[in-house]
Amino acid sequence: MIFDSENFSHQDTTVATLLSGWRLVEQNEYLFTKSHQHVSYYPKIYGTCGSFYLTEYVPPDLSYFPNFLITKEVSWNMRVTVAMEILNITESMDKNFHEPLHFCDVKVWNYGISPVGEVKVIDTDSMYYESDLTDTMGKLNCTSHEHCDFNDCHGFCVLTTGKCRPQRTNNNLQKICQDILSDDPKNFFAGLVHNPPTDLSYRITTLVQECANPDGSHGILSKARSPTPAVYYHKLRHILQKSLVLYKTTQNAHNKYV
Structure with missing residues (x-):
């Protein structure tokens, strides 16, 4: 990227804003909570600052x-x-x-x-x-059922194929x-x-x-x-x-x- 020396400060600020915004939307937790603000049992988001966001205190x-x-x-x-x-x-x-x-x-x-x-x-x-x-x-390889688990979401390994079944058990x-x-x-x-x-x-x-x-x-x-x-x-x-x-x-x- 080539910067114009006369407008460096403005361009630098713009790039920083874009980068911080990108870091924010890379956070799955923020995206999920933001897109479910209509649901009463998820915390309300009050605002953002760069890559940080403020939620209600619960x-x-x-x-x-x-x-x-x-x-x-x-x-x-x-x-x-x-x-x-x-x-x-x-x-x-x-x-x-x-x-x-x-x-x-x-x-x-x-x-x-x-x-x-x-x-x-x-x-x-x-x-x-x-x-x-x-x-x-369903895309995971396995030799045991535990290889198919996503933390508390348990999976099932089809031992004959060495592939996880596309299903939570x-x-x-x-x-x-x-x-x-x-x-x-x-x-x-x-x-x-x-x-x-x-x-x-x-x-x-x-x-x-x-x-x-x-x-x-x-x-x-x-x-x-x-x-x-x-x-x-x-x-x-x-x-x-x-x-x-x-x-x-x-x-x-x-x-x-x-």
Whole structure:
């Protein structure tokens, strides 16, 4: 590129602007979030400056997942409310777009909670529409199923051909149950629905485990390679809603005699 010495400053600024703008649009997370500003559970983008962009402040609240570093614990009522919001978000990803949207990096700190209690997905770098994900999977070579995995989006290796099948084997709901709702290393062995009300403890724990392990696989290192049936959205909402009623009744009875 040849610069005119008299207009060097202007040209230099223009080039810098173009380069910073290019660096911005190269960020998948920015592009995805920007193109989904109409969706309530993605953070709002307020503006950009060069290759940086400013979003609303929606930090993860790890007090919902207490561990040896965090002793504060929120109530069952609050935890179940957040759990049901995450279930709603997950089902929306399955149904409310032109094709299913896959979240391939499910972690407790990838969800934020606003000051008014809104749950939002704050890490969109690993969001893929189904056609993009399966097209990429189908181009991979493999000698084991793990070679076909995209983080939490598990694949399947056809050992006779050494190629990955263009298909995700688990689904978003399975990972939400495993890594968010149930006790798991990713949530410090304290999932959102840990310590449920005694009267419903067995039913809730069993249902969450069925959801997390649809193919019967168990153990810390197990990787489910079957999708959780969509009926578990209804089953989980029903039992969690029932637990809220029980929790409020118990709290009211307790307060009455305090």
